[in-house]
Amino acid sequence: MSLVMTGAVEGIFDEAVARRLVAEVGAELADVYGKAGKAALLRKLRGYNAAAEHSPWFVLVDLDRDADCAPPARARWLPQPASSMCFRIAVRAAETWLLADRERFARFLGVRVASLPRSPEDVDDPKQLVVDLARTSAKSDIRSDLVPLPRSGRRVGGAYVARLTEFVLGPWRPQEAAANADSLRRCLHRLSKLAEARA
Numbered sequence: 001m002s003l004v005m006t007g008a009v010e011g012i013f014d015e016a017v018a019r020r021l022v023a024e025v026g027a028e029l030a031d032v033y034g035k036a037g038k039a040a041l042l043r044k045l046r047g048y049n050a051a052a053e054h055s056p057w058f059v060l061v062d063l064d065r066d067a068d069c070a071p072p073a074r075a076r077w078l079p080q081p082a083s084s085m086c087f088r089i090a091v092r093a094a095e096t097w098l099l100a101d102r103e104r105f106a107r108f109l110g111v112r113v114a115s116l117p118r119s120p121e122d123v124d125d126p127k128q129l130v131v132d133l134a135r136t137s138a139k140s141d142i143r144s145d146l147v148p149l150p151r152s153g154r155r156v157g158g159a160y161v162a163r164l165t166e167f168v169l170g171p172w173r174p175q176e177a178a179a180n181a182d183s184l185r186r187c188l189h190r191l192s193k194l195a196e197a198r199a
Contacts, residue, residue: 002026002027002028002195003026003027003028003056003194003195003198004027004028004029004030005022005027005029005056005057005058005194006030006031006032006033006051006055006056006057006058007019007022007029007030007031007032007033007057007058007059007060008032008033008034008041008044008045008048008058008059008060009032009034009035009041009059009060009061010034010035010037010041010062011035011037011161012035012161012165013094013161013164013165014035014060014062014094015032015035016164016165016168017090017094017097017168018032018058018060019032019169020168020169020172020174021174021187021191022058022191024188024191025192025194025195026195027191027194027195029058038061038064041059041061042061042077045059045087046078048085049078049080049082049087050082052081052082052084053083053084054084055084056084056085056086056194056198057084057085058086058191059086059087059088060088060089060090060094060187061077061087061088061089061090062089062090062092062093062094063089063090063091063092063093063183064093065092065124069091070089070091070183073089074087074089084194086187086190086191086194088183088186088187088190090184090187091121091181091182091183092121092123092124092125093127095126095127095129095130095164096120096121096123096126096181096183096184097120097174097177097183097184098130098164098167098168098172098177099116099117099120099126099129099130100120100176100177100178100179100180100181101173101174101176101177101180102116102118102180103176104167104171104172104173104176105167105172107171108142108167108171109130109133109134109137109139109142109146110137110138110139110142111133111137111138115133115136116133117129118180119180120180120181121181121183127155127156128155130146130164131146131147131148131156131157131160134146134147134157135147142163144157144159145157145158145159145160145162145163146159146160146163174188175188
């Protein structure tokens with residue numbers, strides 16, 4: 001029987017990423033909590049960690065600009081993770097992990113592979129980069145779905161989450177992407193260890 005985990009994430013897009021990663025290691029993500037933003041997730045993190053004393057949990061959060069790298073943020077947010085807790089920080093956002101699968105994501109966006117960074121974790125604002133890449137897309141639907149309308153006041157287009165979720169649950173290759181994103185590699189490693197321990 002495969003490992004069944006409980007999760008907590010910042011939003012709907014992050015839930016898709018979490019489900020795909022858990023499936024990648026042969027486990028299953030059942031209930032997913034949070035989905036009300038980063039601040040709300042961090043407020044409940046200690047409670048999630050207490051629950052992970054009794055059953056496996058996967059909590060995924062973006063680093064954003066809260067620290068220069070993940071370790072100090074992890075030490076501040078959850079200094080003592082439970083033995084069955086997989087608390088992982090995407091550097092700097094979950095979009096980084098999509099950008100790390102350069103060939104597939106470039107094809108999905110309809111842009112040249114050379115347009116995507118070789119070191120996506122060095123990108124200061126991955127979400128903005130995805131939108132900027134979409135602006136140059138050869139696909140009109142990508143441009144209309146991911147790029148916000150002028151003067152809309154939005155950072156992303158109306159179908160941004162839906163389209164990125166489509167990529168995550170479709171052509172995205174987490175193992176390939178992990179070679180270009182160390183925070184993703186570490187995330188998959190930790191999930192694999194939890195899955196193996198419960199096998």
